[in-house]
Structures are given as C-alpha cells and as structure tokens.
Amino acid sequence: MKQSGCYDISTNGVVAMVEPQSQKGQIQQIVYRILDANLDRAREGLRIIEEWCRFGLNNASMSGECKRLRQEVAIWHTNELRAARDTQGDPGTELSHAQEEERSSIKTLLQANFCRVQEALRVLEEYGKLYNSNMGKAFKQMRYQVYTLETNLMGYERQQMLMRSRLYLVTSPEEKILEVVEAALKGGLTLIQYRDKETDDTQRLKIAKQLRQLCYTHNALLIINDRVDLALAVDADGVHLGQQDMPIAIARQLLGPQRLIGRSTTNSQEMQQAIADGADYIGVGPVYETPTKAEKAATGLEYVRYAAKNSSVPWFAIGGIDTANINDVIEAGAYRVAVVRSLMQAEQPTLVTQYLLSQLNLAPSEPSQSHV
Secondary structure (H helix, E strand, C coil), X not given: CEEECCEEECCCCCEEECCCHHHHHHHHHHHHHHHHHHHHHHHHHHHHHHHHXXXXXXXXXXXXXXXXXXXXXXXXXXXXXXXXXXXXXXXHHHCCCHHHHCCCCHHHHHHHHHHHHHHHHHHHHHHHCCCCCCHHHHHHHHHHHHHHHHHHHHHHHHHHHHHHCCEEXXXXXXXXXXXXXXHHHHCCCCEEEECCCCCCHHHHHHHHHHHHHHHHHHCCEEEEECCHHHHHHCCCCEEEECCCCCCHHHHHHHHCCCCEEEEEECCHHHHHHHHHHCCCEEEECCCCCCHHHCCCCCCHXXXXXXXXXXXXXXXXXXXXXXXXXXXXXXXXXXXXXXXXXXXXXXXXXXXXXXXXXXXXXXXXXXXXXXXX
C-alpha cells in the first residue's frame, strides 16, 4: 500500500482519505466550532419561541416544553466546545439576508425561528456523530419533538386568532379585490376567506399568493374556500367547506392538525354534524336573502338564536348582513359575523370595517367555547 499526500492507494486501486495527525486536530476544531455555533443557534431560537408561549399565549405547557428542550440542548454545550469559538474569525457574522432584517408578524417570527431551530438540530445531529456516539441520536429525537411543538403551537396560535376575530370577510371576484382587502385590513380586519368560483386556476393561485402576503403583513388569517390544494399551495391558514364539499375528515388528513377547517351550516342538524366532524368553526346562515347564496332560503334570526345557545365552536352569522341590520343580528346573539357585499362593494372599506367592528365590540361577552 502506497501513501500519496493525504490518500492511501491500495493494490486494488481503492482510494481512501488519510488524515495526518495535525490535520485531524484542525478538523476536530472545525467540528467543535460548528457544534458550538449551532448549539447557540438552537438555544436562541427556542428562547424566542418560549417567550411568545409564555408572554403572548400565557401557555404554561408549551413554554415548559421550550424550556425543557433548551435545557436538553444546553447539556451538550460543553466547555470544550465553547473553547473552540472564534467569533472574530467567523465570516458568517457579516452575512445577512433581507428577510432576516424584518418580521411582518408574530406568525412569520415564529416560523422563522422554528426553521432556525430545526436546521440547527439537523446540523447537530450530523456533526454530533463525529463528537459523541450518542449526540446524533439525542438531536434526532429533539428535532422530532420540535416538529411536534411547531404543529401544536401554530395550530394553537391560529385557534387564538380565530377566537379573537369578530368580523370575517368573504371575498367575491371583484376587479379590485386586493385593494378592498388591504383597505379592510387597515380597518382592523383579521380574518379573510378567498372565495372565487369563476376565475381560472392560474389567476386564482396568483391572487391567493398576493392575499397571503397581505395577511402576513397585517397579521391576519387567510382561509381558502373549497380548495384544499390551493390552501396548501399558498400556505393558507385553512379552508372553508360547503355542505357539498369533501368531508372534514379527509380535509384534515390533507391539511394536518394545525390548519383551520370551517363548514357552512343552514340548520341545527348541519351544525351538530359539523361540530361532531371536527370543524374548527361554522358559518350560520344565510341569515337574510343574498345573491351570493341565491339557491338557499334565508334562515332568519331564529337560527342565530339557536347557534348562540348551542354551538360549542366559534360561529359566524352570515348572509346579507350589512351596516343597516348588523345590530339586529347582534341582538339575536351573534358575537361574530361574516360579510361579502357590504365590504367588497363598499366605497370606503376601511371605514365600513371600523364601523362593523365597533358594533361587534359592543356585543355582550361570548360564552366560553368548551373545545378550545
């Protein structure tokens, strides 16, 4: 066997890397620096997530899980690894990206830090195998635990935003849809459903992506009407399904546990079935006759009164509701309403949004929802 430089050349032609002792020491120090940097990165990202769980959500369970993971990471952060740190000689300290310079909402902040933690844990899993035989296994398990935490937290965050939303805009295929939605968002709107049964898929995807960005910027939820595939394609917060659309159970399998699923209902039987099937929220109506649902008779305020007494999930009165009749709907027990024409066709969507929200905010406090 002949040695040539840093390679062993065997008699059968197989070439293998040989590391002289000095080179082994250099590689070891590089591995230590990689481990040190990513241990710091994982702990910092977990702390950022933990602070929101603790102060933003007041959720002891999730903040406790973040703390436990931080402490488990810290166990591996030995003095030996810290001693390899070379901040001044690290070219990465000067690197940045435009997306790192700003965060448009709590949601984008959390998602960015979950990505940061997961990437760091993957690096620790792989390079850790060169440091300690148990390190790779430990960080593999932690990575899966962080995936579960992300699913639970993002689902919980969406549920909390849904609970806080009093006004729900369901769009219609207007030429100025983006301008109207942005104006409503500026008025305080936090929940939007993109509904368009006329436009081709190419244009629909384009508009949905633009709405997604607007919702990110204004910290609002985006729901897609009917189309689970479109919701997944633009990373929407969920879907809204009609009575003739796919079963909630199938939608849940496709969307996963962290996204929202709504269901339209027109009577008590449909309401109870939607709740039993696992809907996160329901639509109640149409309260008044509306061209949006021309084929359906108005349910009137009686169904609103029924929902106020019997729904165990958040619900939105919908159908022909506008500035002239919203107080009648509120008096019947509605705590949340969904609108279409009263905003999509408004001359001043921002002012109309503010007025509708002001009336809803005067409504009596909502009874607690048992499932949330």
